[in-house]
Amino acid sequence: MSRCRRSGPWQAACLGFLLAAGLVFPPLEASAAPGAPTDVVRNFYGVLLDVMQHAAALGPKGRYQKLEPVVRGTFDVPFMARLSVGPTWRSLAPEQKRRAVQAYSRYIAAIYATRFDDYAGEKFEVLGQQQIKHGTLIKTHIIKSNGEPVAINYVVHDNDIAWQIRDIYLSGSISELATRRSDFANILRTGGIDGLIDTLNKKADDLQV
Numbered sequence: 001m002s003r004c005r006r007s008g009p010w011q012a013a014c015l016g017f018l019l020a021a022g023l024v025f026p027p028l029e030a031s032a033a034p035g036a037p038t039d040v041v042r043n044f045y046g047v048l049l050d051v052m053q054h055a056a057a058l059g060p061k062g063r064y065q066k067l068e069p070v071v072r073g074t075f076d077v078p079f080m081a082r083l084s085v086g087p088t089w090r091s092l093a094p095e096q097k098r099r100a101v102q103a104y105s106r107y108i109a110a111i112y113a114t115r116f117d118d119y120a121g122e123k124f125e126v127l128g129q130q131q132i133k134h135g136t137l138i139k140t141h142i143i144k145s146n147g148e149p150v151a152i153n154y155v156v157h158d159n160d161i162a163w164q165i166r167d168i169y170l171s172g173s174i175s176e177l178a179t180r181r182s183d184f185a186n187i188l189r190t191g192g193i194d195g196l197i198d199t200l201n202k203k204a205d206d207l208q209v
Contacts, residue, residue: 064113076164092109
């Protein structure tokens with residue numbers, strides 16, 4: 001069974017994503033362009049399922065290498081990095097922004113690679129979509145092995161190239177983006193943006209061992 005190595009909101013996030021991986025989808029390439037808002041979620045979990053089914057053979061490093069380009073294609077990483085960093089973002093130099101986006105992408109991919117290391121047969125249901133002010137909300141239920149449903153909702157946005165995920169709401173209302181912003185704030189206060197970049201890269205490296 002995939003492991004959630006942290007407690008609190010990260011553990012809840014891991015649980016939601018782990019259960020969702022029970023989709024019986026064929027693996028899709030990261031370059032596949034989804035044609036509808038729900039497709040971005042389906043594509044992502046198709047890749048995750050493939051990684052989980054071959055987790056032992058791939059190992060942490062192999063899982064990361066398969067997932068990192070998928071994360072970049074599925075998530076609006078520049079938007080998420082900017083929102084997670086907060087007001088500090090406006091004063092950053094272009095090179096600092098580039099490095100922050102790269103570190104953020106590596107960090108997300110490494111988390112998925114280390115936690116999606118098995119498959120337990122849970123199910124994922126897309127319930128529908130709803131237009132909201134800043135995108136489209138994809139409503140889903142994760143059905144655990146005991147039949148209990150868990151609400152996981154995704155905010156996706158059309159970037160004129162593809163639909164991409166911008167935020168995930170756990171239990172229907174807990175923003176993962178807001179949680180990361182709170183977590184990053186402490187690092188930014190003590191180490192600035194370079195400290196945050198170094199921290200994210202180090203965590204990404206450590207999770208691949």
